[in-house]
Each structure stands twice: as structure tokens, then as C-alpha cells.
Amino acid sequence: MFDGVAKRYDITNTVLTGGVDYYWRRVTRKALALRPGERVLDLAAGTGVSTVELAKSGAWCLAADFSQGMLAAGRWRNVPMVAADAMALPFADDSFDAVTISYGLRNVSDPDLALREMLRVTKPGGRLVVAEFSTPTFAPFRTVYMEYLMKALPRVATGVSSNPDAYVYLAESIRAWPNQPQLAMRIADAGWSAVRWRNLTGGIVALHRAYKLG
Numbered sequence: 124m125f126d127g128v129a130k131r132y133d134i135t136n137t138v139l140t141g142g143v144d145y146y147w148r149r150v151t152r153k154a155l156a157l158r159p160g161e162r163v164l165d166l167a168a169g170t171g172v173s174t175v176e177l178a179k180s181g182a183w184c185l186a187a188d189f190s191q192g193m194l195a196a197g198r199w200r201n202v203p204m205v206a207a208d209a210m211a212l213p214f215a216d217d218s219f220d221a222v223t224i225s226y227g228l229r230n231v232s233d234p235d236l237a238l239r240e241m242l243r244v245t246k247p248g249g250r251l252v253v254a255e256f257s258t259p260t261f262a263p264f265r266t267v268y269m270e271y272l273m274k275a276l277p278r279v280a281t282g283v284s285s286n287p288d289a290y291v292y293l294a295e296s297i298r299a300w301p302n303q304p305q306l307a308m309r310i311a312d313a314g315w316s317a318v319r320w321r322n323l324t325g326g327i328v329a330l331h332r333a334y335k336l337g
């Protein structure tokens with residue numbers, strides 16, 4: 124599916140979010156508190172659009188994704204890229220100072236396994252940030268948002284994406300995804316410590332942060 128949307132992936136994001144995706148990426152970078160020289164894994168990085176934002180920190184940021192099409196569409200970006208499955212990462216234990224995944228965990232077929240793999244490759248004391256669509260907290264807004272999602276999003280995508288069906292899936296997968304406390308529990312169950320979250324744009328997106336015990 125991601126190979127099929129790769130060519131117009133970045134522009135479709137910007138159109139569907141009205142450009143707010145750039146703000147969400149900036150806040151994700153800040154939440155990671157990256158320092159120059161650190162090694163960071165950006166998992167499910169797709170075209171590397173999330174990775175270039177992280178690299179502004181001066182840290183060494185590696186984009187990993189299992190869609191060759193997504194990686195190829197972002198090859199022009201100046202970030203190292205590797206094909207890798209989130210459920211069987213080709214990295215040694217304790218390899219990265221920080222691991223992050225933006226709008227990717229929901230798409231992995233076994234997110235709990237991916238969370239355990241991310242923990243394995245993170246150094247003791249290292250950190251995790253998961254940026255993912257979530258549940259708006261204000262009930263009236265939540266209703267409007269879910270209406271927008273279910274009805275408008277696939278129609279808007281028809282005008283801009285190379286595979287509009289993928290955006291029907293996007294709306295359905297967001298509705299089926301655990302809310303903020305449920306995801307926090309799953310991150311903790313995978314072995315991560317001190318799990319916290321912060322809502323962005325009223326909870327359309329949530330950033331979950333956690334640490335690997337030192």
C-alpha cells in the first residue's frame with residue numbers, strides 16, 4: 124500500500140493537514156531533546172520527511188522503513204536510509220540513544236512487537252517518542268473530527284493522492300487505534316518506563332514519551 128502512495132505521499136500529507144504536519148514534526152523533534160553526535164533511529168520513516176526534521180538537531184538520524192517505494196521516493200533527501208522491518212530490526216541491542224516512530228506504529232501489523240524491538244535497540248537510559256494520530260479530548264470537537272475523517276478525508280485524498288483507497292484505510296485505522304491512556308499502557312507493557320503523553324492540536328495527534336531503564 125505504501126509503495127502505491129509513495130510518489131505523492133509528502134504533498135498529500137500537507138494538503139490533508141493544511142500544513143500542520145510541519146508543526147507536529149517540529150514538536151516531535153523538541154520532545155526527543157536530541158543532541159549533536161547522538162544516534163537516532165527514525166522507524167517507519169517512509170520518504171524521510173520525519174527524519175530531515177530530526178536531523179536539524181545535529182544528531183545522526185537513520186531513516187528505516189520496509190517500503191522500498193517510500194524510501195526511493197525520498198532518496199533525494201540528505202539522510203541515511205535503510206530497508207528494515209520494525210518487527211525484526213537489523214540492529215544490535217543497545218545501538219541508539221533515541222528511537223522514534225511518526226505515524227508509523229498504527230501501520231505495523233504487530234505494534235507491541237515493534238515496541239519491544241525498539242526497546243531492544245535503544246541504549247539503557249535512552250528515550251522513545253511515538254507520534255501518532257489519537258483521540259481528540261473535547262467531545263464536540265471529537266464528533267466533528269470523526270465526521271471529517273470518515274466523510275471528507277478520503278474524498279480530499281481522491282484529488283491529490285496516487286492511491287485514494289489508502290486514505291479510506293487511514294480514516295479507519297485512526298478510528299480503530301487505542302486512545303492516549305490505552306497506548307501508554309501498551310508502551311509500558313512492552314517494557315518502557317516513565318511513559319507520558321502530550322496532546323497536539325486538541326488530541327488529533329499525541330506524542331508519547333518513554334525511557335529505557337538504565
Ligand SMILES: C[S@@+](CC[C@H](N)C(=O)[O-])C[C@H]1O[C@@H](n2cnc3c(N)ncnc32)[C@H](O)[C@@H]1O
Pocket residue numbers: 125166167168169170171172173187188189190193207208209210224225226227230231232
Ligand atoms: C504514514 S507513513 C509515516 C512516514 C513518516 N514517518 C512520516 O512521518 O510521514 C507509515 C510508514 O510505516 C511503514 N511501515 C509499516 N509497517 C512497517 C514495518 N513493519 N516495518 C517498517 N516500516 C513499516 C510504511 O512503509 C510507511 O512508510
